[in-house]
Amino acid sequence: MGYIGPTIRDIRTNKGLSAKYMYNDIMSRVNYSRFESGKIDTSAENLMEMLKRINLMMFEFANLSGRDTAAAVAETDRMTQLVAEGHATKNPENFREASRIVYKSWQEEGYVADHDMYLTMKVYADFYAHHGQVIDAMPELRDLLNYLDKTETWYSYEQMMLYNLLPILSVDELLILLPLYLQRINKVSQMDANMATIGEIFVQAFQVAINHRDYGVFKKLLGMFNETHIQERYMAPHFYRRLYNDYANYYDKKDNACLSEVESMLATVRKLDFPSYYPQLANTALSLHVWLADDAPSLKDVETNG
Template identity: 20%
Template sequence: MNNIGPLIKKIRTDKNLTQKIVSTGIMSRSHLSELENGKYFPSYEKMLGLLQNLDISLMEFQTELDNNYSLKDRIYTETTNRLSTEQKIDELADYLEKTFTPEVAKKSIRLQIKRLNMLGLIELTQSNHITIENYQPIFNYLLSCKNWHEFEIRTLANSIFLADFEVAKVLANQFEEKAKKLNFKNYMDKVILFFSNLAELALRKGEYQLALRYAKKAQRKAYDNKKIYYLLIANVLANLSDLKLNVADNTYMQEITKNIAIFRTLSYPAVADSLQNLVDLILTSNM
């Protein structure tokens, strides 16, 4: 059941606003009526317009929506998380096609973003390519938020590899500005992952100095917070960046090999293989 429309109606009536006022400049009054009754779903841009007319932020609306976040909706998220973590990409693709469908995702912004994130992971894994424009709604959402909290930080960390590189750099700058005002300590794993993913994205774009900067941020945060798993990943990324900047220095390759070997010793073969594939790709790149 679409719970976005009824929530819009509740907020509208709570604020004593008419359908005409809320729909002005966005859609027809009849379309708003259909939306409020769960018979119509607007585009992302129209949704933002409605929220503006309702004088409520996207984050506030999502919080209201989360209060009615159903157990079934959580199952969609938890199942995709499990399949992606276990690297069961074919099974994940089948789940998105048959169960977690576009119709299901329409129920909330959270589900839409989650499904897009998983589609991007599948595309990258299966083709080593990203159709960037398909995932822009994720970053439109993040750029529209005045402040970021747990959902936004998780989305940022998990989805940044799908962003246009220029957009990714803007989000990185926004993160550093927001971090001056907000406490992200409760989400430190995701903060470290965000900078690691930024470093990988920069490596793939041939921006080795910038990659080194992001990797060192991930290294420092992982070290300060005793996050050994993430520290090993950041070590590989930092040394790979240094190696591309100083090709004659073999000590960087030795460090890369050592850190990847630790993952194999700790029984993380999939992580070790993924890092080795990245290293091979970057070292054979002509950028």
């Protein structure tokens, strides 16, 4: 008997969702009943749609339904460590090892999300191997971008994929995908505490413009950000939006009062003791200062995490 259907049933009932909500446009009521009872399994495409309806990521479902939960958790922890260290050191070997781990999982379990993560790890390995350019893994990146382009409604799965891909996109790709995201994002997924919020997606997107030092793209992103209502569970995106506006105003008007606003905001954030906010915010401020305010005095009393 299958274990996937009964796990879906348990999650569905815990969330208070009806069976009809789950099987509508996917399979018949009779087959869905057989699926939930473990008598039959379903396709990967059907499973992905069901997980979207219960707002659950594939890796979360795998941890809940896997036959060896301890092994699945250990594997996830190892992946997280490899990716974090790989970004910090810009070491492609970390991502190559991560790709091998997730490829093995994909081969064993057949989850579509594992396949997409495998492609993502390959792209990052290539990105760092070529000093910030995707060359050999361009076909894999195209496959991922094509998936996003063809998906009419973006749930948590697509949101996470975009967040993971943003740092390695070209500015042209960024300006295509970000408006798509704003049009297609299912707002219910914003309630998922594990997902990046709209504001966090924007912050990630701005880093692309900053890295490329493309002020035209920076202003386009700022226009979109200012027009987008963000109701965030974190304060950080609000601080970043103010920071971006202050530097754009200084660059356009050469008004030193804008830089005083930056220093005041950073002092406030540090005083309020937001340990996860201040160092990254300060680093971003320094990057913007070097780029857009190189003719102005240095920021006062700014500490960073290096």
